[in-house]
Amino acid sequence: MDIDVKNLHPLEVKLLRHVGMGEDITVDRLVSELGYLTGQCNQAFSWLSAKGFLAETSRTARTLYEITEQGQEQRLHGTPAHRIFTFLQEKGSATLPALADSLGLEKSDVGSAFGMLSKNKAARMNESNEAELVTDAQLPDELAVTASLLERASTTGILEETTLTPAEKNAMVKIAKKRGAAQSPFRIVEREDVVYRLTAEGEKAKHALEEAHITGEELGNLTPAMLSSGSWKTGTFRPYSLNAPVARLIPGRSNPYSAYLRWVKDKLSSLGFEEFDGSLVENEFWNGDALFMPQFHSARDIHDVYYIKDPSHAREIEQPWLENVARVHENGGNTGSRGWGYTFDHEFTRRQVMRSQGTVLSARQLPHAKVPGKYFGIVRCFRYDQVDATHGADFYQTEGIVLGKDVNLRTLLGILKMFAEEIAGAEEVKYVPGYFPFTEPSIEVHIKHPVLGWFELGGSGIFRPEVTRSLGIDVPVLAWGLGIDRMALMHLGLNDLRELFTPDIESVRTRRGN
CATH class of the missing domain: 1.10.10 (Arc Repressor Mutant, subunit A)
Structure with missing residues (x-):
């Protein structure tokens, strides 16, 4: 040939x-x-x-752990848990907010670090609601292993998984992330070493x-510099193929996913729902505090957020909602609840983030909602997450609330059934109990994909009184936040969520939407 x-x-x-x-x-x-x-x-x-x-002869997968700027800083100053342990050894006891202020740590980091010390039976909360070390407490082995890993990685910048001991691997699982690793000591890097042969x-x-005396140094373009210097006269140019096919003419068409989102909006609007929307940048008040998520509780770990650098804080929070929510967190306010029993941090609540959940818009809608009323939104959200076939670091949710004296759990199940069967197109659906700080009861809806199997479509529930009454509503409120990206997988016949956002324009040209 x-x-x-x-x-x-x-x-x-x-x-x-x-x-x-x-x-x-x-x-x-x-x-x-x-x-x-x-x-x-x-x-x-x-x-x-x-x-x-060329033919591939071997392929070897490798997992590496690359130290981050956060890791270098922790190598020099210690991890949050190590610093808290040392501080309590010297000072005896302190509240969690005081630890954050004294050590210059984020309050969420203090909560997680103290939780780790408590789990290892090295620290506890005393009767004065202050953190203190357990009698004769020793530094947990996990912290010593973490410090050793940080020191080893400081010189090479990266550690091979194969070089780690079992104890080091167990520690690395807790301090390394693939996505959103800026706030973690280590970043997970997965590589494949592929070997080819002629x-x-x-x-x-x-x-x-x-x-043919072709070296690869042949010139591909004639530039003004070559014309000016005359170097083109001695150069060798690559040949042009006159038989190369011309570009095909392709008419424009809608993106299938965009068309699907419009279809969902039209369907919900036709059912009498009013659409709401809001800013991509939110503050901690609406993103979590107004939803009765405690400021220093591990419940917030399920909503890892991107923080805004400038401006880092909102100027103010709307009244009277700020004071209402603060009282609910501290002592339950007028809701009949005992609240969370801590001093509400008015500085923390103004911190700005990229919204991590669509429920923030439901909270914002409550003070202005009509009773009875039905509202929905198609909401883009942002979280640290490992990207795979059913997860993304930024994603869309369909978020909504239904308010009324007579709405109940049966009403909510009917709404979930509509989303799962009519909008997602699933044939197999199941409902399982869930936990969210702002709803009780809480329900997760799961659907079965023909290739990916069962996965969670989203969460829902009935807003707790701590949420509704502090925002001026005294009737039951049904709420849901469902992954509309995942619905689109079923509806468009896809097997990978990343195909919705693929840079492959050919998929847009050939796939049909609504």
């Missing part, structure tokens, strides 16, 4: 001329010997493999390049 080598890319040409039969070809080798970038190596491998000139066809192509 004749091999046309004139149209090979310079990256392919240089690689073929550089290697020989039986030699291992890797990214590290090309970077070292040809000065390629990693991306250029992968391009060349992809093109040559598609042409049959095929018989690749060897023929190599000889054809040598016979």
Whole structure:
């Protein structure tokens, strides 16, 4: 078979001329010997493999742990838990807010760190609601292992999973993240070492390049600088193929996912729901405090947020809702609850974040809602999360509330059934108990995907009085926050949530929406 080598890319040409039969070809080798970038190596491998000139001989998965800026800082000053342990050794006791102020830590970090010390039976809360060390408490082994890992990684910047002991692996699971690793000591990096070798066809192509005197240094463009210097006269240009196919003409069309979102909005509006919307940037008050999520409780860990750097805090929070919510957190206010029993932090509540859940808009709607009333929103949210077939770091929820004297759990189940069957198109649905700080009872709805199996569609429940009464509502309020991205998987016949946001324009051209 004749091999046309004139149209090979310079990256392919240089690689073929550089290697020989039986030699291992890797990214590290090309970077070292040809000065390629990693991306250029992968391009060349992809093109040559598609042409049959290279064949993969082995593939080895590796997990690495890269120390972050947060990790370097903790190496120098200690992890939050280690610093709290040392502080309590010296001072005896302190409230959690006082620990945060004294050590310059985020209050959420103090809560998580104290929880770890308490779990290891090294610290406890005393009768004065202050943190203190348990008698004869020793620094937990986990903290010593973490400090050792940080020290080892400070020189190389990265640790191989295969070099870790079982104890180090257990510690690393708690301090390393793949997504949102800026607030973690280590970032998880997954790599694959792939080895290629020349095929018989690749060897023929190599000889054809040598016979044609093609080196990969041929010029691809004529530039003004070449014309000015006259260097084009001595250069060799790559040939142009007059037989290359022309670009096809493709008419414009709607993005299938955008069309699906419009269809959902139209359907809910036709059922009498009013649409609400709001800013992507929120404050901790509406994102969590107004929803009766305690400011320093581990319940907030399920909503890891992106913090806004500038401005970091809102100027003010609307009254009387701020004072109402503060009283509910401290002592239950007029709700019949005992609240959470801590001093509400008015500075923390103004901190600005990217909204982590659509329920923030339901909370904002309550002071202005009509009774009876039905509201919904298509809400973009942001959380640290590991991206996979059913998770994203930013995603859409369909969020809503129904208010009225006569609404109840049966009403909510009917709404969930409509979303699961009519909007998502699921044939198998189940409802399971859940937990959310702001609803009681709480229900999760799960649907069965033909390929991915069962997964959670979202959460729902009836707002607690601590939420509704502090915002001026004294009737039952049904609430739900469902992953509309996941509904689209079922509705559009997809198997991976990332396909909704793929940069592959061809998928938009060929997939049909509503």
